[in-house]
Amino acid sequence: MRATIIAKPGDIRVENVPDPEIVQPTDAILGIVATCVCGSDLRDYRGINPVDEPHPIGHEYLGVVEEVGGEVASIKPGQFVIGSFFASDNTCPNCHAGYHTSCLHREFVGGAQAEYLRVPLADGTLVALPEEPHEEQVASLLACSDVMGTGWYAAVAAEVNPGVTVAVVGDGAVVTERGEEGITRIRELTEGVGADSVLECVGTAESMRQALRSTRPGGNVAFVGVPHDVQIDGQELFYSHVALRGGPAPVRAFLRELIDHVLAGRINPGKVFDLTLPLDEAAEAYRAMDERRAIKVLLRP
Numbered sequence: 188m189r190a191t192i193i194a195k196p197g198d199i200r201v202e203n204v205p206d207p208e209i210v211q212p213t214d215a216i217l218g219i220v221a222t223c224v225c226g227s228d229l230r231d232y233r234g235i236n237p238v239d240e241p242h243p244i245g246h247e248y249l250g251v252v253e254e255v256g257g258e259v260a261s262i263k264p265g266q267f268v269i270g271s272f273f274a275s276d277n278t279c280p281n282c283h284a285g286y287h288t289s290c291l292h293r294e295f296v297g298g299a300q301a302e303y304l305r306v307p308l309a310d311g312t313l314v315a316l317p318e319e320p321h322e323e324q325v326a327s328l329l330a331c332s333d334v335m336g337t338g339w340y341a342a343v344a345a346e347v348n349p350g351v352t353v354a355v356v357g358d359g360a361v362v363t364e365r366g367e368e369g370i371t372r373i374r375e376l377t378e379g380v381g382a383d384s385v386l387e388c389v390g391t392a393e394s395m396r397q398a399l400r401s402t403r404p405g406g407n408v409a410f411v412g413v414p415h416d417v418q419i420d421g422q423e424l425f426y427s428h429v430a431l432r433g434g435p436a437p438v439r440a441f442l443r444e445l446i447d448h449v450l451a452g453r454i455n456p457g458k459v460f461d462l463t464l465p466l467d468e469a470a471e472a473y474r475a476m477d478e479r480r481a482i483k484v485l486l487r488p
């Protein structure tokens with residue numbers, strides 16, 4: 188099959204590799220319908236994360252089930268399915284609590300920018316669509332696999348509800364002012380108090396500081412950007428009266444709900460994709476995002 192390999196930072200190749208096979212009886216093999224490039228893939232591409240050896244990359248996927256292992260009960264060949272970047276059993280105490288990314292049996296799902304993908308714990312990880320999606324629904328359904336699910340978790344974790352003031356600290360055109368300027372602007376907008384809910388979606392020391400200082404006493408900060416060199420001052424946190432909740436988004440907890448919203452036409456998160464390329468042009472997809480010519484690139488095998 189064709190698969191996207193990161194050989195080293197800045198070096199993305201689409202190569203012929205062996206097809207994935209059932210390893211555990213709880214596995215499924217998917218034929219990938221659509222996949223995409225994540226901001227966290229870009230951290231590997233930019234060398235912010237070490238790339239010790241060439242490896243397959245990608246963790247967002249909409250696929251059709253090709254084959255299942257002998258112990259898979261609910262997922263069937265031919266179904267169109269979406270899963271998250273961590274496989275989870277959906278049965279352990281952490282899954283029952285809604286924290287599937289801390290599943291006691293979790294496994295990272297990697298190598299999704301390819302023609303086929305092995306997904307462990309298929310019954311717990313995958314959510315089947317009621318029927319084959321329409322072409323115009325593909326991008327929005329794919330977005331549920333990570334980017335939409337992560338944003339949704341951030342809103343839930345920051346206790347966003349009707350009537351609250353929300354600030355998003357993002358990496359792009361979300362909040363124009365950054366750092367101290369951003370903090371000042373949010374305080375001006377909130378009569379000097381700060382926002383009720385702040386969603387920190389970057390993971391740098393500056394963005395975390397901005398999020399904490401933009402939140403009112405008693406407010407909530409959700410942090411879903413993978414932290415890099417973030418340190419929180421205990422004294423400042425103590426006197427801020429701010430609640431913190433974040434971590435790798437348990438997308439699986441929200442997948443069914445998000446899929447229903449997409450199929451009903453209530454949300455259209457596929458708008459985040461501003462470029463679609465064939466899988467064989469994955470290297471151009473990374474370049475386009477790295478150079479900010481594209482926000483997020485969808486890949487079709």
Ligand SMILES: [Zn+2]
Pocket residue numbers: 275276277278279280281282283287289290291292
């Ligand atoms: Zn679990």
